[in-house]
Amino acid sequence: MNIxxxxxxxxxxxxxxxxxDIQIHRExxxxxxxxxxxxxxxxxxxxxxxxxxxxxFKYKYLISEETSVINNTQENNYSIVSxxxxxxxFKDDKIEITKISDEDYNDFSENNTIEKNDHFVNLNSxxxxxxxxxxxxxxxxxxxxxxxxxxxDDLTIFQKNNIICEExxxxxxIEEYENKNNATSNILNVIKLEKNSQxxxxxxxxxxxxxxxxITSHSSCKKNSTYNQKVYNFSEGYVRxxxxxxxIETNSETDLQGIFFLKDDNKSxxxxxxxxxxxxxxxxxxxxxxxxxxxxxxxxxNTHVDQVxxxxxxxxxxxxxxxxxxxxxxSKPELKIYADDVKCSHGSTIGPIDENSIFYLRxxxxxxxxxxxxxxxxxxxxxxxxxxxxxxxxxxQKKLVRYLSKVK
Amino acid sequence: xxxxxxxLSVKIENKxxxxxxxxxxxxxxxxxxxxxxxxxxxxxxxxxxxxxxYEILNGExxxxxxxxxxxxxxxxxxxxxxxxxxxxxxIPGVNITPFLHSAINSKRKRMNEEEIDNxxxxxxxxxxxxDLDINIDMLKRSxxxxxxxxxxxxxxxLQMSILNPDLAILDETDSGLDIDAxxxxxxxxxxxxxxxxxxLIITHYQKLLDYIKPDYVHVMVDGSxxxxxxxxxxxxxxxxxxxxxx
Numbered sequence: 001m002n003i004x005x006x007x008x009x010x011x012x013x014x015x016x017x018x019x020x021d022i023q024i025h026r027e028x029x030x031x032x033x034x035x036x037x038x039x040x041x042x043x044x045x046x047x048x049x050x051x052x053x054x055x056x057f058k059y060k061y062l063i064s065e066e067t068s069v070i071n072n073t074q075e076n077n078y079s080i081v082s083x084x085x086x087x088x089x090f091k092d093d094k095i096e097i098t099k100i101s102d103e104d105y106n107d108f109s110e111n112n113t114i115e116k117n118d119h120f121v122n123l124n125s126x127x128x129x130x131x132x133x134x135x136x137x138x139x140x141x142x143x144x145x146x147x148x149x150x151x152x153d154d155l156t157i158f159q160k161n162n163i164i165c166e167e168x169x170x171x172x173x174i175e176e177y178e179n180k181n182n183a184t185s186n187i188l189n190v191i192k193l194e195k196n197s198q199x200x201x202x203x204x205x206x207x208x209x210x211x212x213x214x215i216t217s218h219s220s221c222k223k224n225s226t227y228n229q230k231v232y233n234f235s236e237g238y239v240r241x242x243x244x245x246x247x248i249e250t251n252s253e254t255d256l257q258g259i260f261f262l263k264d265d266n267k268s269x270x271x272x273x274x275x276x277x278x279x280x281x282x283x284x285x286x287x288x289x290x291x292x293x294x295x296x297x298x299x300x301x302n303t304h305v306d307q308v309x310x311x312x313x314x315x316x317x318x319x320x321x322x323x324x325x326x327x328x329x330x331s332k333p334e335l336k337i338y339a340d341d342v343k344c345s346h347g348s349t350i351g352p353i354d355e356n357s358i359f360y361l362r363x364x365x366x367x368x369x370x371x372x373x374x375x376x377x378x379x380x381x382x383x384x385x386x387x388x389x390x391x392x393x394x395x396x397q398k399k400l401v402r403y404l405s406k407v408k
Numbered sequence: 409x410x411x412x413x414x415x416l417s418v419k420i421e422n423k424x425x426x427x428x429x430x431x432x433x434x435x436x437x438x439x440x441x442x443x444x445x446x447x448x449x450x451x452x453x454x455x456x457x458x459x460x461x462y463e464i465l466n467g468e469x470x471x472x473x474x475x476x477x478x479x480x481x482x483x484x485x486x487x488x489x490x491x492x493x494x495x496x497x498x499i500p501g502v503n504i505t506p507f508l509h510s511a512i513n514s515k516r517k518r519m520n521e522e523e524i525d526n527x528x529x530x531x532x533x534x535x536x537x538x539d540l541d542i543n544i545d546m547l548k549r550s551x552x553x554x555x556x557x558x559x560x561x562x563x564x565x566l567q568m569s570i571l572n573p574d575l576a577i578l579d580e581t582d583s584g585l586d587i588d589a590x591x592x593x594x595x596x597x598x599x600x601x602x603x604x605x606x607x608l609i610i611t612h613y614q615k616l617l618d619y620i621k622p623d624y625v626h627v628m629v630d631g632s633x634x635x636x637x638x639x640x641x642x643x644x645x646x647x648x649x650x651x652x653x654x
Contacts, residue, residue: 360497360551362481363457363490364507364567365514378501378550 003033003055007126010059015128019102029122043117047298047330048267049238051119054212057156057184061129064151070097080146085130085159085185094140100131104162107190113218113244113275120214120240124158124188131160131188136197139168146175148185150211155183162190165197165225174202174392177235182210189217193225193252201229202392203241206399209266211237218244221252221281230383231258233268234399242271247281247309255284259380261403262295262327271300272316276309276339283313288380289320291327292407298330301346307338314342320350321379323372323407373404409470410435410606411456411575416467417631418448418455425451427631429467433575436603440617441610442642443628444650449610450494452628453579456608457491458484472574485511486518488574488605492564492581499551504563505533507551508570515571536569540596557584565596572600577608582616594619614646627653 001009007030011017033055062084069081070090078095080087090097105128114121136142150157165171177185193199199219207213213235219227233239245254256272274283285301303314320329333346353375361371377384377400384400387393411433418426425448433439443449455462456469458481469476472487479487513523524532537547540562552560561581568576578597582590597620601607609620617625617639625641626633627650634653635641 354497356497357499359457359459359481360493360499361502361507363485363493364511364571365482365485365518366511367482367514368480370510370514374502374507375499378499381501 001056001058003126004030006057006059010061010127013059013061013129014126015100015131016102016105019105022102022105026126029126032117032122033119046119047269048296049269054120054123054184058154059127059156060154061156062152066149066151076140076142078142078144080144081149082132082146083149084151084155085148085157085187087132094137094142095144096135096137098133100133100160100162104133104160104190107162107218113246113273114216118216118242120186120242121188121216124160124186124216127156127158127186128160129158131162133162133164135164136166136169136171138166141170143172144174146173148175148177148179150179150181150183150185153182155181157183157185157187159185159187160190161187162192163199164192165194165199167194168196169194170198172200172389174204174389176204176206177213178204178206179211180208182208184212184214186214187216189215191217191219191227193219193221193227195223195249196225197222198226199228201227202389203229203231204392204395204399205231205233205235205239207235207237207239209236209264211235212239213237214240216240216242216244218246219254220246220248221254223249224251225249226253226255228255229257230387231260232396232399233258233260234403235268236264236266238267240269242269242273244273244275245283246275246277247283248277250278250280252278253282256286257284257383258287259383260287260289260297261400262289262297263292263403263406265294267295268297270298271302273300273302274304274314276303276305276312276314278309280311281309281313283315285316286383287318288383289329290323290376290379290403291320291329292323294324294326296328296330298332300332300334302334303336303344303346305335305337305339305342305344310339310341312339312342312344314344316346318348318350319379321376322350322352323376369408373407376404376407409433410437410472411608412470414468414470416455416469417465418451418462419465420451420462424465425462425631426455429628429632431626431633433606433608435574435606437624438601438607438609438620438622439624439626440622440642441608441626441628441633442612442645442650444654445612447628448631449628450579453491453494453577453608453610456484456577457481457489482514483518485571486515488515490568490571490573490576492561492568492576492578494579494581494583496552496555496560496564498553498555500553502551504547504549504551505530508533508567511567512570533570536566539569539599540566541592542566558586558589561585561593562589562596565593569596569600573605575606575608576600577610579610580612581609582611582613590616590619614642617642629653
């Protein structure tokens with residue numbers, strides 16, 4: 001079924017389909033799909049994937065009978081179970097959770113950071129059927145854990161979440177995606193950090209082979225605010241992690257890190273894009289990948305320094321280990337600098353495990369497989385040892401052990 | 409015979425390195441191999457340790473009644489062979505202490521000995537490190553990472569003393585060491601020396617052999633041993649160089 005028919009047929013299940021402005025916007029998006037020749041060479045969002053599978057999909061969405069749960073477990077600690085992209089409303093003096101509104105839809109109509117030809121973002125806007133908005137109120141220090149549950153097979157979830165950290169607030173957000181259903185989750189997170197706020201955002205992804213997870217996020221940082229993102233992708237299904245970050249006021253910072261663990265014929269596309277739009281801002285983009293069997297991954301990193309963004313510090317690093325001759329990892333770092341007083345760097349190294357290190361460890365009595373595993377662990381040691389949340393460290397370690405158990 | 413190398417010929421990337429090399433080492437003996445650059449000394453060390461880059465063209469090696477070619481790299485180590493590397497590899501993120509603990513237990517397992525527990529291992533490591541004047545803080549670091557040349561060599565000897573091998577091959581352990589570090593390292597080797605183990609010491613210079621007295625000295629030139637004898641050969645080399653053997 002083509003996009004237009006699919007949209008028209010399912011319109012009643014799609015958010016804001018009665019809003020005239022949104023209708024007009026969606027018509028434009030439908031036109032993009034109908035007129036785009038899907039230039040795979042120049043469109044980073046299309047590497048390694050068969051877009052047709054995502055465009056000619058069967059729309060299915062249901063509001064589950066299981067309702068979402070919000071628990072205020074300890075003081076300043078919240079635990080949320082989001083079901084099929086939905087979350088109940090909640091309000092206390094520290095946080096507020098509501099369903100997203102028509103106004104939230106328009107966040108991106110004026111935004112030029114996310115590419116207009118990112119078809120997954122456009123699909124999200126067209127078929128939006130779920131999502132919520134979280135506001136962390138001024139000067140509060142909050143921890144939230146969100147378990148994202150998909151209840152049924154064949155669901156197509158198009159979810160948009162807005163997260164707002166008000167002035168002086170601090171949020172530690174852990175999001176878990178662990179689904180066994182054959183489904184597609186296409187999620188767009190829009191994150192706003194007000195003055196002096198901080199968000200540490202952890203995403204743990206561990207879906208089964210037939211669950212596609214497409215996450216696009218956009219953060220904007222005002223004065224003295226910090227957005228840190230750490231993605232751990234252990235999924236056996238397709239995962240796309242694209243993150244766009246804008247440092248819009250002075251002394252703001254962003255640190256975008258990711259590690260992916262691929263095997264079989266799994267694929268993952270990753271992208272980080274940081275736009276420096278003000279003076280004295282810092283950014284860091286580090287992605288590491290471990291690829292076995294026939295797996296494939298891409299990582300595009302981009303630092304854009306506007307001419308007003310003097311005293312910028314922007315660093316990029318990409319590293320990959322190929323455990324098989326058939327695995328491939330394409331990495332493309334880019335710097336676009338229009339200011340003259342900046343410190344920026346980028347680097348990328350991809351290759352098999354160092355044979356000399358394997359020989360050294362084996363010469364001390366370790367088996368080849370044990371040496372390989374110890375070197376994989378050491379490859380990501382810096383990132384793992386920087387996890388200061390004990391519970392999360394244990395979760396990641398367990399998943400790492402499971403991945404390593406399949407390395408032969 | 410503890411180690412017996414017969415008629416060994418080895419090549420790498422179409423270049424013959426070892427040519428019909430013969431060498432025998434008995435239990436309790438210290439042998440030194442001296443030779444000019446490119447004579448094949450390190451290749452011999454690597455072939456003994458099992459490095460897989462080389463093609464064995466001919467010959468046999470017998471170690472403790474095993475055909476060495478039947479054993480892979482780790483099995484050789486577990487059987488009691490130890491190579492102190494000329495250029496120890498830096499492995500960031502692999503902590504020294506658990507790595508060595510796991511290494512010693514893999515050897516004990518093969519020998520059907522009881523594994524050493526954390527506490528006993530920590531005590532052993534601390535005492536051996538102190539013998540080699542190694543700071544305890546160094547043991548909290550990653551393998552060879554950020555170590556100076558001297559620290560790397562000392563750490564090789566620490567590993568050797570922990571693993572207590574039957575045959576230790578020291579590949580130019582003296583290179584890059586100042587006189588104080590050389591004393592510490594050679595003291596470590598001498599402490600370990602016994603009637604039950606053997607050493608094969610590869611070096612360019614006589615200096616190392618002033619501290620570790622070899623029973624036999626062999627001169628290696630162009631992939632073969634061209635002369636064998638006592639420590640007087642080392643003095644001869646020190647005086648006249650390798651020219652006369654070539």
